[in-house]
Amino acid sequence: MDIRLSGISHSYGDLEVLRNISLDVPSGKIVCIVGPTGCGKSTLLRLIGGLETPSKGSVLQLGVPAEDCLNPLTYVFQDFALLPWRSVAGNVSLVLEDHDLSRAETRKTISDVLARTKLTDFARALPKQLSGGMKQRVAIARALAVKPAVMLMDEPLSALDSQTRELLMDDLVALWTRQPFSAVYVTHNLDEAVRMGHSIVVLSRRPGQIREVIHLEKPLDERSYGDSDLQFRQKYLWNLMRDEAKAADSELINV
Amino acid sequence: MGPDPDTEETDIARQVAFRGGGFAPTPYRWIGLAVFVVLVGLAEIGTQSGFISPLTLPKPSDVLLTFAELYDSGLLWTHLAPSLTRLAVGAALGATLGIGLGVLIGLFSYIRAGMVPLVAAIFPIPKIALLPLFVIWFGIDEASKYALIAFGTFTPTVVATYGAVDNVDRTLIRMGQSFGMSWKSIVRKIILPGAMPGILSGLRISLAIAIILLVAAEMLGAEHGIGAYILEAGALYNLERLFAGVVILSLLGVLLSTAIGAIERYVLRWRT
Numbered sequence: 001m002d003i004r005l006s007g008i009s010h011s012y013g014d015l016e017v018l019r020n021i022s023l024d025v026p027s028g029k030i031v032c033i034v035g036p037t038g039c040g041k042s043t044l045l046r047l048i049g050g051l052e053t054p055s056k057g058s059v060l061q062l063g064v065p066a067e068d069c070l071n072p073l074t075y076v077f078q079d080f081a082l083l084p085w086r087s088v089a090g091n092v093s094l095v096l097e098d099h100d101l102s103r104a105e106t107r108k109t110i111s112d113v114l115a116r117t118k119l120t121d122f123a124r125a126l127p128k129q130l131s132g133g134m135k136q137r138v139a140i141a142r143a144l145a146v147k148p149a150v151m152l153m154d155e156p157l158s159a160l161d162s163q164t165r166e167l168l169m170d171d172l173v174a175l176w177t178r179q180p181f182s183a184v185y186v187t188h189n190l191d192e193a194v195r196m197g198h199s200i201v202v203l204s205r206r207p208g209q210i211r212e213v214i215h216l217e218k219p220l221d222e223r224s225y226g227d228s229d230l231q232f233r234q235k236y237l238w239n240l241m242r243d244e245a246k247a248a249d250s251e252l253i254n255v
Numbered sequence: 256m257g258p259d260p261d262t263e264e265t266d267i268a269r270q271v272a273f274r275g276g277g278f279a280p281t282p283y284r285w286i287g288l289a290v291f292v293v294l295v296g297l298a299e300i301g302t303q304s305g306f307i308s309p310l311t312l313p314k315p316s317d318v319l320l321t322f323a324e325l326y327d328s329g330l331l332w333t334h335l336a337p338s339l340t341r342l343a344v345g346a347a348l349g350a351t352l353g354i355g356l357g358v359l360i361g362l363f364s365y366i367r368a369g370m371v372p373l374v375a376a377i378f379p380i381p382k383i384a385l386l387p388l389f390v391i392w393f394g395i396d397e398a399s400k401y402a403l404i405a406f407g408t409f410t411p412t413v414v415a416t417y418g419a420v421d422n423v424d425r426t427l428i429r430m431g432q433s434f435g436m437s438w439k440s441i442v443r444k445i446i447l448p449g450a451m452p453g454i455l456s457g458l459r460i461s462l463a464i465a466i467i468l469l470v471a472a473e474m475l476g477a478e479h480g481i482g483a484y485i486l487e488a489g490a491l492y493n494l495e496r497l498f499a500g501v502v503i504l505s506l507l508g509v510l511l512s513t514a515i516g517a518i519e520r521y522v523l524r525w526r527t
Contacts, residue, residue, distance in 0.1 A: 049433055071435050081430035085448045085525040094444060095434040128527045146434060 001063045001072065001149040001182070002027050003048060008057035009207075010043060016207040017043050021057070023201060023210065025150060028180040030220075032193040035203030036241060036248035041186045042154055044208070048184060049073045049152045065149035070099050074148035078155040080135045082127045082142075089114065089123040092142045099146075109145050116175060117141040133164035137171065144175075151183040157192060166225060169195055173220045190237050194230045195223050202240055205248040212240060313494040318502065321495040335503070338469060338480045341397065342507075345404025346465040353409045353461070354454060357416020361450070362442065367417070374413050382407040383471045390475070400472040407468040408461040415457020416450065423449035452526065455519050462511045466504060481507075 003025040010018040017040035025031050025048075033041045046052045048059055050073065065072040082091050092110050101109070114120045117137040127135055136156060143151055157165045169192065175181075185196055193200050200214045216233065223230055295315045301307035302314040325331045356374075360367045386403055393399040423446050431441040473482025481503055488496035 051429060051433060073433075075430070075433045077426065077430060079426055081426045083427060083445065083448070084527075095436070097444075098436050098440050126525050128525065142434075 001061055001065045003150055003182070003184070004060040004062055005044075005048065006057055006060065008044070008047060008054045008059070010040065010047060010052075010054045010056070018047075018054075019207040019209045021208070021210055023213075025182055025184055027063075027149070027182045029198040030176065030183045030185055030196055032185045032187060032197030032200045033203060034187060034190060034193045034200060034237065034241070035208060036205045036245040037188065038248055038251070039203045039205050039244075040208035041188075041203055044203075045075075045152050045154050045184060045186050048150075049075055061149075066147065069147045069149050071095070071146035072149040074143045074146055074151055076136075076139050076143050076151060076153045076156045078158050080127075080132075080139045080159070082135055082138055084127050087124050087126055088119055088130070088138050088141075091127070091138055092145050095142055095146055113141040113144045116144060116178075117171070131164070132160045133168055136160065136168060140172070140175070149182065151181055153183055153185045155187055156185070158187065158189065165189075165192070172196065173223075177221045190234045190241075193237065194233050196220070200237065202237065205244045206251075309494075313498055317495045318498040322499045322502065325499060334479050334481055334484045336479075337477070338473065338482070341400050341404060341472065341480070342465055342469050344397075345401045345469070346408050346462055348401060349405035349408030349465070350412050350458060350461055352405070353412025354416050356409075357413045357454075358420060358442075358447070358450070360413065360417040361420025362446070370413075371417075374410055378410045378414065382468060386472065386475055395476050400469075400477070403472045404465050404468045408465045411464060412454075412457055412461045415460070416454050419450035419453020419457065420446060422453055452519075452523055455515060455522070459512060459515050462515070463508060466508055466511070470504065 005021055005023045005025075008018060008021040009016070021044065023031070033044060035041045043052070047054045050059075061072065083094060086094060089110050092113060093106060096106050096109060110123075111120065114123055117140055119134070119137055119141055122130065122134065127138070130138065136159075140156075157168055160168065173196070185192075187193055187196075194216065197216060198220075200216070202211045202214070203209065204211045214233065214237070218229070298307070298312055299315045302309065302312060325334075356370065360370050360374075382403055385406070386399070389399040389402045389406075393402050427445050427449060428441060431445050436444075469480075470482035470485065473480035474486045477483040481500055485497055485500035485504075488494075488500060
């Protein structure tokens, strides 16, 4: 299943946040969206997943999701959004309970996704006992459990320290390599973008417009920390964004 | 030999003074009890020595004796049983309805718009003032007492509950919606557990109010009950009995508060 954004514009009252965004998310690919603070990249993600409706334009699903897909468009949030009163397994089971699954199927799915995210030993732990990286892995496990057609990742690693971020990036790449998924990956971190993206969409500052789309051919599992060609790409991206980021930083906030 | 601190003021290495203490509540278990013991002890010494006249304050030991008598004669249960029943029925009724309406206010904007001003209007009315009205509506028997206690616990529970529902983390609700959870599941699995801390701390206040209203209700036309017992003692200026009654109420309050504390520790063990 592909996602097509055609001519999306969005405003909050008088404040125009996105202008005429058209973009395709091909299946099995990760599209990173980068841009300066307040360029509307998180808003764009909420529009894609149907948590908000665009003022203009439309989001289309092309094709039908796989039969066993329970929630085609599934988010991974920056702040994890785990229920603190449920265990790791309970948080995963939460999103399965509304679907018509047998008890055995539910149990199988839970143990499968926990194994894939290396959380099997922590199934009964409460979120308060987990580190930030583990919490985000629970959130990723929860997202995998509903077999999404497209993962919508809203700065998934931004709440983590840089070492945990490296580890989790490796985990995500491993997950993707084992079973490619489509994703829209919003981040402000250019290093993440060049490591995770098959293509990188650079947004301008508010109102966000597409400035450039960059395609990276190098396979995800061959990219690693400090690769010189990736650094080169990253530098290029930063030069694109530098002035915008500066201008965005000195804007008054009037929301 | 190290430098002499008195003579070499200028180039000695001085320890950096600690200045980060305080402003962190530390639990000291027995101090609360000690304050009670000291106060009662002072009252005992004062009354024994004659410094405090028996008309000002009864001897704590006499109060204890009265309490023992009350217990031995079996009258304690005669008074306590109806009081506890009234408290249980009234508070359960008020808290249940209060939590119900509070959740509805939290979930539905129309109900909120309609009911919040009404609750705000009822909240400051001293419910004791309405007792005669309740007697007319529900009769002089138990029903009017239940109603008074229920009404008194109802309003603070409503306010605490809808505040608690409002305070549930929006990102969790957004998460539920993004996974396509049904409205019913979101309410049952995200909003209600998320509102639990606020509801329980509201109950703490509501139950204290229930005890106050219990006594008020029993002062008007009850044959038995702690309130009736205190009223009778007061009318006869029997300070020992009066204090014995008051102590029972205090104990009841402490007991309920401890019970809620235990429930909180169990139900909210997921809290950090």
